[in-house]
Amino acid sequence: SWFPFGEAIDNVCRSMQMEAKRHGHKLEKSFVGTLPRVWGDRERLEQVMLNVLSNAVKYTPDGGEIRLTAGTEGESVWMEVTDNGIGIPEEDKDRIFERFYRVDKARSRESGGTGLGLSIAREIVMQHKGTIELVNRPGPGTTVRVTLPIGGKADGSL
Numbered sequence: 001s002w003f004p005f006g007e008a009i010d011n012v013c014r015s016m017q018m019e020a021k022r023h024g025h026k027l028e029k030s031f032v033g034t035l036p037r038v039w040g041d042r043e044r045l046e047q048v049m050l051n052v053l054s055n056a057v058k059y060t061p062d063g064g065e066i067r068l069t070a071g072t073e074g075e076s077v078w079m080e081v082t083d084n085g086i087g088i089p090e091e092d093k094d095r096i097f098e099r100f101y102r103v104d105k106a107r108s109r110e111s112g113g114t115g116l117g118l119s120i121a122r123e124i125v126m127q128h129k130g131t132i133e134l135v136n137r138p139g140p141g142t143t144v145r146v147t148l149p150i151g152g153k154a155d156g157s158l
């Protein structure tokens, strides 16, 4: 069904605020223009955003900076989460969307989780005919970008 994209992002941000604060992270959110309603499964798309945002919180040393931005581009909406954390080594970038793939097994075990988050996220985004990808930015940290067609799949499902 149709749901306000900005409201969904607000929700996700709000639910991570405590955890971000606990780690001394600065969590900033900004929208470029006004965000439209989007056709899709709101609950599952919030799950996507939550995983991406929680990864930023988890894989950034305490006192980090996490920025969530969103906007529209043509017939799509996009959302980006940027952190200044440990980053993802070049040789792992193609693999982090695979099931159970984690960059540093020992370190990841400490921080909990299963290594399924991004593979599930990709699954959900693909069901919406969207994309999820890493954005190459100079400097340390990670940027993940999600784009979704505003009108959903052409056949109106989901």
Ligand code: ATP
Pocket: 051, 055, 056, 059, 060, 083, 085, 086, 087, 088, 096, 101, 102, 103, 104, 108, 112, 113, 114, 115, 116, 117, 118, 119, 141, 142
């Ligand atoms: P789960 O999401 O199931 O709790 P997870 O967060 O480890 O576990 P994914 O979300 O699938 O799993 O992420 C896969 C791996 O990609 C992570 O284990 C981590 O090594 C790496 N990764 C993901 N996001 C970031 C990030 N923002 N900074 C650094 N590494 C990241």
Ligand code: MG
Pocket: 051, 052, 054, 055, 113, 117, 118
């Ligand atoms: Mg995760």
